[in-house]
Amino acid sequence: MSQISDASFSEELEKQGIDGSLVLGHPSGLFVVFFTEMWERFSFYGMRVLLINFLTSAIISGSPFSGWGWDPVQAGALYGTYALLLYITPIFGGILADKYLGYRYAVVIGAAIMTLGHLFMAFDTPLFLYLGLGALVIGTGFFKPNMTSILSEMYKKFPQKKDAAYTIFYMGVNAGAFFGMMLCGYLAERVGWHYGFGLAGIFMFLGTLQFWYAKPIFGKVGDPPSKEDKANTAKIVESDDPEDKPNPFTMVDMVLIAVMTIFGLAYSFNDPLSKIAGIDILASLQIGNMAGQNVAIIAALALFLFVVISRLIRYSKIVRNRLIAVIIFAFFVIFFWMSFEQGASSLVIFARDNVDRTLSGNSLTIFNIVNTLLTVVPLILITYVVAKLTKQTYGKAPLTNLVQFVCFAGVWGIAIYMLYREFTAEASEITVSWFSIMNSFFIITFANFVSKIWDSKYNPPAAVKYGLGLIVMAIGFGLLAFGAQGIQEGVKVSMIWLILAYLFHTLGELCLSPVGLSYVSKLVPARMIGFMFGMWYLAIAIGNKLAAILGGQIENITNEYSLSTFFLIFTVVPIVAGLLVMMLNPVLKRLMHGVK
Known part of the structure; x- marks a missing residue:
């Protein structure tokens, strides 16, 4: 695709009423x-x-x-x-x-x-x-x-x-x-x-x-x-498949979608209500030893599968096969986010209660130097971009630039306060939240490198990327399981295991996360793109909910078995899922009908 010069680009933007100032x-x-x-x-x-x-x-x-x-x-x-x-x-x-x-x-x-x-x-x-x-x-x-x-x-x-x-x-x-x-x-x-x-x-x-x-x-x-x-939005955008015909939602479809939505939301609200306040709004649905909220979510999933299958059989072969491929990818996405999102729950508790975060002497000095570089270098780079933006837009949006100045003055002030306080301390305990920044740091560090691999001759098929993402992330949990092996009450794990875990989690994310939405846009007919994106985000939502439920079991599993056992769950399950999706590559390739 031909490139466009900055001057031409600026001119074209102005023709559309967009500010042509380039940064x-x-x-x-x-x-x-x-x-x-x-x-x-x-x-x-x-x-x-x-x-x-x-x-x-x-x-x-x-x-x-x-x-x-x-x-x-x-x-x-x-x-x-x-x-x-x-x-x-x-x-x-x-x-x-x-x-x-x-x-x-x-x-x-x-x-x-x-x-x-x-x-x-x-x-x-x-x-x-x-x-x-x-x-x-x-x-x-x-x-x-x-x-x-x-x-x-x-x-x-x-x-x-x-x-x-x-x-x-x-x-x-x-x-x-x-x-x-x-x-x-x-x-x-x-x-x-x-x-x-x-x-x-x-x-x-x-x-x-x-x-x-x-x-x-x-x-x-x-x-x-x-x-x-x-x-224009109301017009049906035709598929590139000549056999593809509109497949509008029937009244039965819409009723079932409404019922499954009610069941799903009822489960979502009942889960915290029952566990925090002891209020079970779905108690009347209990069947035998199965809790009412579990009955509700199973019913919602069953209705969901029925609607999806009944709609799939009404599409032409090519469209149907491509949609099946998207659904398979979405299914494996659940396993990825179920594990990856431990970073918001169990890994926070693990960092607080089980990681040795106390530093003094030379180790504290080294940490403070590293933390200063981690803080100041990105801030300098982003402040430079703000200065360039201000130079180009000051006369057009002065209040925007004034607010940005206040924002960055505040961030610099808090960052300097943080660094000064830590440098003047004789001993310190690293904050629990510090470990969570590793994911963003590693993304910024490795994203360009991974994208270049995908742009090279080594670019693997989507199923292989999915499998690699799941397996590489699982290695991070495997390291935590190894580091936590055999620890006794009161003994804490070296922080290096948690930092390495975040490194592998991030590399796994870079393999899998950018691929999903790209393939939805490639495989789904334009007139269905919104619906299938919704299904994709539903899969991510389910993964997040499962992550929090399983993450909440960290103390129970640790007390019953061991901390190492808890992390092994998130090692074994993603590896099995990753190997399975890689084995499905030939099937997925046929289902995609030439989409690469």
Whole structure:
């Protein structure tokens, strides 16, 4: 595909009403989106890294470090439902934005609701915690699908630049996660929980402002759809398969979908209600020794399979086979996220209770030097990008630039406070949240390297990438199982095992995660893309819920068997799944009918 010069690119952008100022060869609007996503991820991951730790920490009367003293089963039930809903609400948020709101207003609405959610969570009472999590779920529904939609619309006439734009965008995702977990986690564990949760809310609010004030940069990108847009959206986009015919949802389909949705949501809410408050709203569904909520989720899954199978048999052969391939990929995605998302639950508890985090003398000095480089070098690079953006857009969006200055002054101030405090301490205990930043750090470090492998002659088939992702991630858990082998009560594991585990988890993620959505877009007819993306995110949601349920069992399994046994579960299951999906490669290749 032919390249376009910066001058021509800028001129074409101006013709569309988009600010033609370029930063590092891309429109300034890309970097507004970059920083909006960065501050949202800062807030999301800053809160996420604290939640399980806060809920399961000991109750200390009158102390800013007092947790709620929940057991991991209760905390996992609540977090699992929260994580599941985070992947469900974007389906509805995307529909509302497409039909009525437009992408920019949807983003602002979502960001404002999430800001309110973070504000609620700064008051650590049960009512405000639940209100806060609810607001975050609803806000994410508006925010999550529409940031990438803005990016897609901005580059729709420049496909040759889209891959690079998405790479930059996802660097913003990981930069936000990195600094959010580092700084929110540090304040929470060194100053008090309120400060960690509160900081997440402050940056969510500032990120909302900088996006709102940047409207002149975007022109009409992300505006509410016009009547003409709605008419075009309503048209059925034909498949490249001449045998493919429209397959509208029947009344029976819609009724069954409604019933399975009710059962699924009832299970999701009943799980934490029954484990935390002892309220079982599904008790009447109990059959023998099977709990009512288990009956509900089995019924939901059975109805789901019936609807999927009944719809599949109504498609032509090529479309049906390709959809089956997508469903197989989605099935194995559940096993990946079920294990990978232990980083939000069991690995937080493991880092707090079972990892030797105490440093002094030379080891503390070395850690402080490494931590300083980890903090300062990325901050310098991102500050440089902010300076370039400010130079290009100061006259067009001065308030956006003012908010960005406040944001970065705040981040630099907190980072310097953190580094100074640690350097002046004679002995220190690494914060629990510090280990969670390893995932983002390793993604930033290795993403380009892995993408070059996929662009080379060594690019393997999708099934092999899936298998590699599952097996490589499993190696990380295998290292934890080995490191925890035979430890006695009171003895702690070296932190090197947890750092190595995060390295292999990240390499596994880089093998598998980027592949999924790409193959959905390639295999599914255009008129069905929204529905199948919804199914894909449902698989991820199920994986997240299972991760939290299993992660909540860390203490029970450790007490009954051993800590090593707990990690072996997440070693053996993904390896078996990975080998199985690799064995299915010939079958999947036939089902895909030439799609590569």
